[in-house]
Amino acid sequence: MDEPRLKRRRTDDSGATRTPVTRSAEYWFDDGNIILQVESTQFRLTKSMLSMHSSVFRDMFMVPLPPDEPTIENCPVVVLSDTAQDWIHLLGAMYPKFFLEVARPPTVELIAGILRLSKKYDIPLFREDCFHRLRMQFPSTLAEYDSISGRTLLKEEPHMLIPLVSLAREFDQISILPLIFYSIVVTESDKYMFKVMNDLDLSFRPADRLACLQGYVRLLDLQSLISMSWIDKDNGYIPARSCPRYQACLMALKDIIYNMSRGQRPEIFILGQWIAEWEVGLCDACRSKARKIFEDARQACWNELPGVFGLPAWEDLKSLDFE
Template sequence: MALPKSQLQRSTEYWFDDGNIILQVESTQFRLIKSVLSMHSNVFRDMFTLPLPNDEPTVEGSPVVVLSGDTSRDWKLFLGAMYPKRLMDELPSLELITAILRLSKKYDCPVFRQDCIQRLKSDFPTKLSLYDESDDSWSFQEEDDMFMPILALAKEIGLHSILPTLYCIMLTMERETYLPIVLDVEDTRFSTADRLACTLGIVNLLRLQSETTMAWLSLDAQSSSIPAKSCIQGSMCVAAVKKIILDLAEAHHPDIYVLDIWVDEWGTDLCRACRKKAKEVYKTGRKTCWNKLPGAFGLSNWDVLESLDLE
């Protein structure tokens, strides 16, 4: 249903005197230039090759195209990327990335979309080597409680390959924030599917790390890594392992170490040979954990997830 003229407002930032097309989003009108829209968007390029109906509404001689299903806020952010006011901008906000990904998918703007997708993929990679090369910084402005919006965005735009790393970071690096939400079934901030994936992930990752990265803590005679064959401390190294096991067991919630690097404190009381053996087991197990990370959350393997990404 068309809005009354009295309810329409012109954008104060994106109403160009030389514009030749008006996009109406909700109650806001943007007067833009067809050639610029066509340069960035295949959808608009194709749209503008078609003749406009004779009864097409106009404002100051420019045809008006009503875009349903979009928000004026998303379009304002999107146009900010299309018409940058600065040569080099600071890190984009998550809100800007979200708006660009929504609209660049709908209006087929591949360059904008690919840039934002690469940012998310660099932050939540599918390769362990890339994860290890990343630092603590993000490719967008860091915000409080930002991982749940990213999770929702990934599902909305079909970016499946970032989900395993994202889930795992939420349950490890950000466990103080997200673990209580996962465990509280009355908290509606998690969808049923996400809560199920995370609950499944907690159980599977704890089991997986006990069989891989933390297998050096096993005191089973047949599978024990410690004492190593060339151990020079014998029972002292075994006692050190028992102490580590007790220390880890005292935690209110067991820690998940599948993405962490080796913790030097673990090897403090081990002899050189046992410490080397434990680190080897941990390093090898970490690779195994990474390969099995998607399955821990009930997802397909890395290759399948990448093939499902809608890029």
């Protein structure tokens, strides 16, 4: 791992700092014995806390300071080439204000900031926690995907989906890419497909942009051929062979198809849950047959999801993940 650049506070010929700095209102502790200057913000912290989490700082603090080292309030100053906002995110994790903060899921910006610093300064526990959170939000099995339905593990703001692609690649979390791509395509699909095609944000690689565009078409094909195949009367699935009232169930199927065409489900629905309204008018045999076909198709679509976006199979993706 490359050693991060740690610099002592520098002054110009007049002794004044080159840029005006301000003290952090939240992370300036009276008992602190080290000051970190990041951009124009200074944080007064304790060496023991930094050393407990980071091997880089622990090794740094073992080196004696020169006797003429400039200080502020008897604290040495270390200048870091990071962003102040990333350090605010990291210090929020080091000095939490909430216990078991389940109701306040982290943002993508917070996860990204902590990942950047935990990699640079070797903070393994925070890095592993971030990876775990990402893999929970974007799992690699359908059972895990269903288990988080309705739960918010990460504030997945729509405008942060594209930066999540870059984040996954930067930190080698390749197995989360299929669901991120899927989310880009199905979340307000018209708006985001327009963004995918026209956004000039260089952080979204052309190859990833193309994967979304091609994936959109492939998802529509999968949906018609597999996940919603049970509603195609030409397939002969519904009415079922054991149906005791063929004509009634055939009419019910036509009503279901008509209602779907009126926009009662999203355009792309390959991973969606069964909707109770689809059972209206069907006999028990047809209802059971339809649900079985639908659930088997969901699993088949899940298995195909990585390939939809030009990625390897799920097991191969997981083997590419770091840690």
